[in-house]
Each structure stands twice: as C-alpha cells, then as structure tokens.
Amino acid sequence: MTIQKKTYHHGDLISSLIKAASDILQEEGVEGLSMRKLADKVGVSRTAPYHHFKDKNELLCAIAEAGFKAQEARLQSLLSSHEASEKRFHRYVYQYIEFADTQREVYDLMYGRLIWKTGTPTSSLKDASKQTFKRWLDWVEQLQEDRVLPSNNSALRVGQASWASLHGLSRLLIDGIYLDRNDIQAMTEQMIQTLTQPASS
Amino acid sequence: MTIQKKTYHHGDLISSLIKAASDILQEEGVEGLSMRKLADKVGVSRTAPYHHFKDKNELLCAIAEAGFKAQEARLQSLLSSHEASEKRFHRYVYQYIEFADTQREVYDLMYGRLIWKTGTPTSSLKDASKQTFKRWLDWVEQLQEDRVLPSNNSALRVGQASWASLHGLSRLLIDGIYLDRNDIQAMTEQMIQTLTQPASS
DNA sequence: GTCTAATCTTGACAGTGTCAAAATAAAATT
C-alpha cells in the first residue's frame, strides 16, 4: 500500500490522475470528465493537474495511449496462440468488438473526433496508434497468405478496408444507432463472412 | 429578398437559426457552434433561440434531420435512374463517401455520439433516421435479388453489415485516422469489392 | 382600441478550461 495523504505534495499525482480520469470516463463518459472534478476527486486543487499535463487534451491522449497499448497486448497474446489461422481471425473479430463494447469510452477516445480532430494527438499517442495499426497490417499480410483474407489488393488496402468495417460496426454499437445489443452476435458473424474470402466450396 | 431588420420581432427566426447554425457548423465544426454566438450572428439576444428550440440539442437534431432528408433525397434520385443494378450500387457507394466527406460536420451530427448518446434524439429525428435506413434495407433486398449483394443472410443483416462498413470508412475519413485524403478513391474501390458478391467468373 | 398571445431581452447562476502569481515543501548545494 503506497498510500500517503494530507501531505502538500501528493507524491504520485500523475498516475493517480490517469486512474481517476479513467474511472470517471467509464462511469460518466467524456462529458462527465472535467479537469476540476477530476482534481477534486484526487483531492487536489483545480489547477494542480496542469503541472503534469499541459492540457486536458494531453490527459485524454495519455488515456487513449494506454488503450492502444492494451489493445495491442490483446492482439499479441492472441497471435501467440497455436490455432488455425482462420479460427484465430474469427476470435480476433469477436475480441475487437468486445473491446469496443466494454471499453466504449476509451475506444471512443482512441479513435474519436475529440482527440484526432478537435484536439491535437500527442506525438507519443500517434506513435502508439501507428504501431498498433502496423501490427495489424503485418498480420493481414499473413492472413492473405493463409487465404483467410482476400488477396485482390495490397495488404494496406485490405487492412484499411477490413479494419474500417470493424470500426464502423463498433461505432454503431457504441453510439447505439440502427443496432442494438441483441444484434451484436449476429452482426459480428455476418461481418466475418463478409470480410473473409468465401470458401472455395 | 425577404430581409427585414431592426424590428423587435425577427419574423423568421426559426429558419434563420438553422441556416446560420449550419453555416457555423460547416466552417468551424460543432465545437465552434455555441448558442450565444449563433444568436449573435442572427442579430438577436442570447436567449431568443430558446423560444424556438427547447435545447441546443433540439437545434442540432433539426440540422441532423435535414441531413437525413438530404441523404434520402440523393438516394431516391439515384434509384430513379435507369442503370444496371451493380453500376448503380457502385455509384451509391461513391456518393455516400462523398457526402460524408463534403458534409462532414453534418454527417457527424447525423450519426455521431453527440446526439445519439450524449444528447437525446428528437422523435422526429428518430423517424427520419429510421426511414432513411428502411429505404436502404428495401434497396438491399433488391440488390440481393440482382446478385449484387450477397444473399447469405437476411436483408437486415446484410444491410446492417454493409452499411456499417460504409460508415466505418466515412468515419476514418472524417476523423482522419490511418487514412488520408489521397486514399479515398482506392479505399472506396476496395470497399466495393469487399461488399459485392465476387463475380462467378 | 383593448386584450391576449407570441416573441424577444436583461439579469443571473453554475459550470467549464486555463493562465499568472504566490505559497509550500523537498532536494541540491554549500
């Protein structure tokens, strides 16, 4: 237990902030996450966080970055399993959707407008995101060789397109449009069939 | 020219508001659209808009609704063309992406979190969105008959999945992730190939 | 021409992100 309290110096503000922010995020969404409320929750004054994160934007980037790391770790662990390539891909799709569904707020941060358009992604976040995408592309290449994904185009294009599809499904789920919770499984299954090469009967 | 000024009663506030709001939206994004700024632009006091729209949310819903109407009109006009079914579908995909790309802020409103998750979609907006989707499903059914889209599943599932894919691509474009402007055409092409049934050689 | 309903304004409140300057404590240096 590394808990020390009531001292003027908090001792571990940076990680406390990220942790508390992640909690608020999951419970109340980004809208409920304000710098002031966050500071209050950690037990520190309004502007204290600003000495560790230049911006609210930087805080959010840090959380998103952790999300990418987590997502990549999951992919990595899946890839280390001994399993048929196709089966593995199927599992990945389910895993991806599940990640987006259970960590919706983090997912939204990772790929959402708030950081990438409205805000300014940290270079460190950009790196993490690029790396995650690169890992995906490498795997796509292999999936093409294994005839799981189509080879009608470069790994980049196939990777972009298929990932865009997964992303689209995730978004609809998260935002709750045209699609409710009960449809998840059927949709995921259908998505897999669309993405994968039709079996040569 | 229906311009009348300096009268206490504006005369045509409702539509003026929507119009001005749409302008701000396109130029500065949702972040730049505040009720106060909007009122100012129209030349009216801060709270005047609140007598025509209960909420900022309601204003946004109105804009989004107009977007759905526009989108549906475009689909309708495309459907009335005499053209091979497949070709028509291809054109639709291009058209869809182009809509999302040029009207990004409206598109974001139509399908984004701000209204559907954070806010509360107007029942009138819900209707418009549902109808747009239903029109799409009807067409999907026909596309299946024409062997343009796969028939491995119900029109609902195929429609949801393929639309999710289009949506995902649009989002990546809008938010600018993993994908830049130069990739649009190639990606759209690849998306079409993924979605459509492979030709039985 | 008076009354009523529609429309618009002023004032106010609580909340937001964030900057500048001052306060405090810990670490480094003498």
Next chain:
DNA sequence: AATTTTATTTTGACACTGTCAAGATTAGAC
C-alpha cells in the same frame, strides 16, 4: 546545518459556455 534551487501545489482571475426566470415589446384577435 544552513541556504539556495527546484519541484510541486494553491488561490485568484478571466472569458466562455448552456439555460432559467422575470420582465419588456409587439403582433394579431376581438
């Protein structure tokens, strides 16, 4: 051990946001 430097944290302030309540102004109905 005393002093200086650096790392932290706080208080005060500003401009901005959405929106409510109460009052002012005007248009249309009778």
